[in-house]
Amino acid sequence: MEIRKATKADHEAIWAITKQVIASCESFVFAPDTSRERMLAFWCNRKKHVFVALVNERVVGTFYISDNQPGLGAHVANAGYMTDPSFEGKGVGSEMGLFSLEEARRLGYKSMQFNIVLKSNERAVKLWQRLGFKIVGEVPDVFNHPTKGLINSYIMWQKL
């Protein structure tokens, strides 16, 4: 798997993945009908370091690294990850996670924090724990799933 910085030429592939991921309502808070423009403005804005993961030159995943907070909180990295659903369970998330931790260190961040990891997304929770993240908080009823109702989420964190 190759991981490299995303360019504008990757936007179509990023949107194709995003559209499927938000349609599932299993991980991201963005509503399933969020527009391409809004989603790309969030994912690919200039405050973020955006990457794509490729298998045989096909974009199969994307992630970003950004400041979790401005100013006195800007030493903490935040990150978001999406994998093409047809490539799930093949280690794409794991490789993106490892790469992002290394890259965040290189960028000078002191820790990495995830603000919403759905408790119901057990595969993600286990993956992040395996990569060194700790659950440092649990917020009730944070995510309003269209059929499952309100779901708790974890805050996950690790020192870099």
Add this chain to the structure above:
Amino acid sequence: MEIRKATKADHEAIWAITKQVIASCESFVFAPDTSRERMLAFWCNRKKHVFVALVNERVVGTFYISDNQPGLGAHVANAGYMTDPSFEGKGVGSEMGLFSLEEARRLGYKSMQFNIVLKSNERAVKLWQRLGFKIVGEVPDVFNHPTKGLINSYIMWQKL
């Protein structure tokens, strides 16, 4: 004390309070040298419900209520509060807090979440606990204080 919606005419007073509050580095992540433009763009943007608290027609505090997350997380309110330092300890924060909880309920939010309450800001932590908030998480080293170093913060939450 009167609490009402902020208007553009209140921006100067809001900035005067903000400038002092961020200079103290005791509660907000914004760096002490954050510009007026940046701060007002954050505090008074059109995604937020912004209020001012007045004593004898003088603005002594301000707060906002907004969605804590987009889409499937938009039923959770976030809020931020600032009190003129010369009016601290006079119940301004408490009245703003009570008002904001009532207003958030009225706006249809199901819960309220604070993402960064500095552990060192004991007065704030106690105030929010008194108003019904629970500590649901503690994130290490979130805040880089210019002299005290890295400080933990709480995530606080309550059902509305």
